[in-house]
Amino acid sequence: MVAAVAVLDEKISDLYEQVVARNPGEAEFHQAVREVFDSLGPVLAKHPHYADAGIIKRLTEPERQIIFRVPWIDDQNQVQVNRGFRVEFNSALGPYKGGLRFHPSVYLGVVKFLGFEQIFKNALTGLPIGGGKGGSDFDPKGKSDLEIMRFCQSFMTELYRHIGEYTDVPAGDIGVGGREIGYLFGQYKRITNRYESGVLTGKGLAWGGSQVRTEATGYGAVFFVRDMLAAADDKLDGKTVVVSGSGNVAIFAIEKIQQLGGRVVACSDSSGYVVDEAGIDLELLKEIKNVQRGRIGDYVNARSSARLVTNGSLWNVPTDIAIPCATQNELNGADAAQLVKNGVRVVAEGANMPCTPEAVRIFGEAGVSFAPGKAANAGGVATSALEMQQNASRDSWSFGYTEERLSEIMTSIHDHCLHTAEEYGVPGNYVMGANIAGFTQVADAMLALGLI
Structure with a gap:
């Protein structure tokens, strides 16, 4: 895997400085913009009209x-x-x-x-x-x-x-x-x-909601991991996985991993993390988190094979695959170095921007296959759009049909990222592929709509 571009194109660098100056004190926004800008050098070299039309400047200013x-x-x-x-x-x-x-x-x-x-x-x-x-x-x-x-x-x-x-x-x-x-x-x-049922998504099934919406972000991230492994002639079956968090995304990522033959050995919440070498007992975790609204320590009290760790890092746990599903910047450079040392092969962001720029760089340099959140955790919003379709047509789809649609969408995203990375000379780089594919699609639409 090729590491992400580290040095900004001169034009883009000037634009980035303008973004920082116009949005003072907004560190997370600056980080997100920089992460996309790092990928745009090859795009502007191939399609300079994007810069000439002010697309990048307009994209970074909310409507x-x-x-x-x-x-x-x-x-x-x-x-x-x-x-x-x-x-x-x-x-x-x-x-x-x-x-x-x-x-x-x-x-x-x-x-x-x-x-x-x-x-x-x-x-x-x-x-x-x-x-x-x-x-x-x-x-x-x-x-x-x-x-x-x-x-x-x-x-x-x-x-x-x-x-x-x-x-x-x-x-x-x-x-x-x-x-x-x-x-x-x-x-x-x-x-x-x-x-107006289409005005909000994530609704209850009895009043306009969609099957699979609750599961979608976690399931989608695992489908993306499945496709990353398949692209390397591998599969999830038998792999050890660590998932951060124990909320909705994490729980359903764990569920799909187990369905595909993987073994999740650790998960977490804000109070610490549990390690369960026998594999996380999903039904127990659901009972504690979704019914009792308890803490991760309650899992250990009910499970003899598990231990609770209240200091240190979840990412010290040896694993083949890491899926951070908690919050932004939860996995830093030291965590990434430890994961690499322990032999991690695939990292997929189940949350939004959970890996720091240093962590992403370390994964890239080590050849770890890394999927950014804008690709790997797109399953949630994809299924929200499917919910909007059902609301618009006054229809309701089965769980199996909706999950199949989700799986197809995640495979399409995976393949689009992979093919775009290859087209722009960075084969295997999902970060570059996702950023360039997303950017060009939006940029082309903006050009078609005129200066608005």
């Missing part, structure tokens, strides 16, 4: 940024105030599409990084959706159902005026699951007096 106050009352009758965000980044390919994140770390820079990534991720799916993202610095952890409902209703009371099935279609992300989507959709329906 719309919305920031609003979210007041709500807690269970002690105290007024709380959070900040809400929606960044509608690019609609060249379709309505803005991207999740809502409720987490105390959320600020404008995080939302812009996520929205920028979403542009290219959505383009890679081949489906007609643009890029956007949103959320709030609200922390749902420890809140009662009533507090979460009151917050969601207040959040939607402002957001509703900016969204619609042909305008902007939010979904869930960290801190926003089926419960939160339900409260948000209920308030949207109440305010608008319309059952």
